[in-house]
Amino acid sequence: MAGRFPEGFLWGAATASYQIEGSPLADRAGPSIWHRFSHTPGNVQEGHTGDVACDHYRRWREDIALMRELGLKAYRFSVAWPRVLPEGTGRVNEAGIMFYERLVDGLLEAGIEPMVTLYHWDLPAALQDRGGWANSEVIGWFTGYARSMFRRLGDRVRLWITLNEPWVTAHLGYATGVHAPGMRDIFAAFRAVHHQLLAHTEVVKAFKAEGKGEIGIAVNLGPQHPASSSDADREAAERWDAYLNRLFLDPLFFGKYPEPVVDRFGWALPEGWEREVEKVKESMDFVGVNYYTRSVLAHDPEDPFLSARSVRQDAPHTDMGWEVYPEGLYEILTWIRDRYWGPRIYITENGAAFPDKLENGRVEDPKRVDYLRKHFLQADQAVGDGVDLRGYMVWSLMDNFEWAFGYTKRFGLVYVDYSTQRRVVKESGRWYACIIEKGEV
Numbered sequence: 001m002a003g004r005f006p007e008g009f010l011w012g013a014a015t016a017s018y019q020i021e022g023s024p025l026a027d028r029a030g031p032s033i034w035h036r037f038s039h040t041p042g043n044v045q046e047g048h049t050g051d052v053a054c055d056h057y058r059r060w061r062e063d064i065a066l067m068r069e070l071g072l073k074a075y076r077f078s079v080a081w082p083r084v085l086p087e088g089t090g091r092v093n094e095a096g097i098m099f100y101e102r103l104v105d106g107l108l109e110a111g112i113e114p115m116v117t118l119y120h121w122d123l124p125a126a127l128q129d130r131g132g133w134a135n136s137e138v139i140g141w142f143t144g145y146a147r148s149m150f151r152r153l154g155d156r157v158r159l160w161i162t163l164n165e166p167w168v169t170a171h172l173g174y175a176t177g178v179h180a181p182g183m184r185d186i187f188a189a190f191r192a193v194h195h196q197l198l199a200h201t202e203v204v205k206a207f208k209a210e211g212k213g214e215i216g217i218a219v220n221l222g223p224q225h226p227a228s229s230s231d232a233d234r235e236a237a238e239r240w241d242a243y244l245n246r247l248f249l250d251p252l253f254f255g256k257y258p259e260p261v262v263d264r265f266g267w268a269l270p271e272g273w274e275r276e277v278e279k280v281k282e283s284m285d286f287v288g289v290n291y292y293t294r295s296v297l298a299h300d301p302e303d304p305f306l307s308a309r310s311v312r313q314d315a316p317h318t319d320m321g322w323e324v325y326p327e328g329l330y331e332i333l334t335w336i337r338d339r340y341w342g343p344r345i346y347i348t349e350n351g352a353a354f355p356d357k358l359e360n361g362r363v364e365d366p367k368r369v370d371y372l373r374k375h376f377l378q379a380d381q382a383v384g385d386g387v388d389l390r391g392y393m394v395w396s397l398m399d400n401f402e403w404a405f406g407y408t409k410r411f412g413l414v415y416v417d418y419s420t421q422r423r424v425v426k427e428s429g430r431w432y433a434c435i436i437e438k439g440e441v
Contacts, residue, residue, distance in 0.1 A: 005383055010113055010391030011436040012074030013067070013413060014349050015056075016120040016164070019400040021080065022053040027095035030086030032122035033132070033173075034403075037180035048406025054398055055421050057099065062423070064106045066414055067397065070429055071436040074113040076348060076393045077103070078120035078164065081145055088124035089141050097152055104156050115159040115346075115393070117218065118146050118203070121169060121180065121403075128181050133169060133192035136270070142199040143206055150211045158213035161288055161348065162203050165220045166196040166248055178404055190268035197251050198276060201283040217252070218288030218348040221245050221336075223328045225296045227311045232299035236308035239264070240297055243306060245335075253340045255281035264306070286390070287336060288348035291329045291375075293322035318371075319353040319409055326374035333382040333389065344388050350375055351395035353402070353409040356426065363415045363426040372428065376441050394432065398423065 018024065018034045025031060038049040056063055067075055081088065083096035100116075107114045119142070123132055127141055146162070163169070172179035175189035183189075200217055207215045224241040226233035242260035250258045255278040257269075270276075300309040316324040329350065336345060352371040356363050372394065383389050399412035407418055413429035416422070435441060 005380070005439070006390065009389075010074035010115075010346070010393075011432075012072050012076060012113070012115070012391060012393045013070070013397035014076035014115075014393040014395050015078070015397050015400065016117070017078045017080035017083070018050045018053070018120070018122040019396075019402070020054040020056040020398065022051060022055045023057040024050055024080070024083075026057060027099075028086060028093050029080070029096050030082035030088070030093075031125040032080065032082045033125055033128045033180040034122050036125050036128075037182055040182070043182065044404055045406040045408050048401065048408075050401045052418070053401045054416050059421065060099075060103050061106060063398070064103075064110050064112070066423060066425065067107075067112055068110050069425060069433070070413065071433045072112055073436065074115055074159075074391055074393065075107055075397070076115040076117060076161075078117035078122075079149060080122050081119065082122065082124035082126075084148060085124065085145055086126070088127035089144055092148055097148070100149075101152060104153055108156060113159065114157050115161065115348075115391075116149070116153065116157050117161040117164050118142075118149060119162065120164040121173070123181070132181060133195050134174065134185075134188040136191075136195055136198075138195050139199045139202055143202045146203040147206050147210065150207060154211040154213075159346075160207060160211070160213065160215040161218050162200045162215065162284075163196055164218045164348075165290060166193070166200075166217070167220060167244060169196065186265070187268050190265055191270050193247065194270050194273055194276070197248065197280045200252075201280040204283045214285040214344075216284045216286035216288050216344075216346070217248065218290055219248050220290040220292075220349075221332045222291060223294040223325075223331045223335075225294060227296050227298035230299070233297065236299040236306070237295075237297045239306045240295060240308055245332075249287070249336075249340060251277045251280050252283060253281065255279070286344040286346055287340070288346050289332060289336070290349035290395075291332055291347065292320075292350065292352075293318075294325045294328040294331075319355055320405075322352075324352070324371060324374075326371075326378045329375050330378040330382050333379065333387045334385060337382075337385075337387050342386070342388055344390055346391040346393065347379065347389065348393050349395040350392070351411050353411045356399075356410045356415060358415055358417060358424060361424065363424055365426045365428045368426070368428040369431050372432065373441050376435065380441075
């Protein structure tokens with residue numbers, strides 16, 4: 001491994017604001033859609049909320065010390081939009097933005113590169129009241145917010161991400177209602193897709209005019225394999241590949257939506273989408289890849305969405321029910337290389353949830369070590385085969401609020417005792433620190 005990764009390769013870890021910060025309304029911050037959603041009974045497992053989470057808003061110095069202990073070269077985190085702009089637009093909340101200034105300064109003092117995600121799902125609730133991502137005005141709202149962040153942090157932050165997993169925002173937030181804002185409206189979902197693409201493009205333009213460094217987008221990707229050699233199963237996998245893997249990348253590189261998506265859902269896209277989507281082509285410096293698993297798909301005419309169903313494989317699975325399939329990371333990285341002309345790539349999320357336990361002051365998590373080792377080797381192979389990979393952000397730095405699953409799933413390199421907020425570096429964290437130090441698995 002040491003001979004393949006480029007000099008300056010960024011080994012890091014990732015988190016998201018609502019999942020770790022806690023104190024969501026502190027210091028005059030506004031509520032987010034996830035604050036509302038988690039406080040609505042029945043939406044989150046065991047009624048959990050992000051009110052305390054990992055208390056990172058108050059314990060960020062302690063958490064930077066943990067990052068130093070792990071030897072991280074980079075830390076990817078997100079900004080809570082309503083902490084900076086309580087109403088989503090207009091007045092900047094000085095206390096909120098200063099929190100992120102202190103965090104960035106602390107990271108830089110520790111020799112850790114900050115990678116800032118502008119949007120990781122916590123839209124200001126005030127903007128959802130005006131339609132959220134389904135309202136075309138969100139393009140201007142998001143651009144104004146981004147400009148505020150560039151002006152305050154652009155002199156210190158080199159790496160920026162516009163949107164995290166915009167497919168999840170649209171599909172789980174607007175189509176199925178599993179995530180905030182909890183809508184079940186296919187029209188709203190495809191407007192959210194389209195407006196996120198346009199907003200991303202405008203923010204990249206603003207960055208190029210006002211900032212220095214690199215800016216990209218983080219997309220969740222995974223191979224979509226047919227369950228058999230039948231034409232029906234192959235076509236089902238192709239539909240899901242177009243909908244999951246190509247829905248955002250094809251517009252960003254080719255200026256058009258994938259044909260299987262247009263054929264099935266073109267009627268749900270906003271009027272004039274063909275002309276508008278041409279404008280988003282080549283509007284970023286890198287692709288952020290969030291990889292966790294693959295899907296194996298069979299044709300299912302009773303499925304109302306894509307006439308497909310996932311077929312569980314006889315293989316190890318994580319606590320999320322996701323198949324452990326390291327080879328999929330290599331497949332995705334080389335697929336991006338070949339389909340999209342070899343862009344610069346960061347792995348912006350990869351990790352696994354397992355039911356970890358704190359015993360005698362230690363957390364033994366050999367399954368996570370094995371998971372990460374196998375995925376690192378796949379990334380190594382991809383680099384050896386010409387993939388321009390610049391960094392690897394393990395998900396997650398610490399156990400946290402796992403969206404609709406609340407605190408029932410643990411992804412962290414660091415164990416969090418939520419009753420006391422005690423942090424304990426897991427064995428996987430210590431192993432990762434050795435990988436970073438030695439540069440080899």
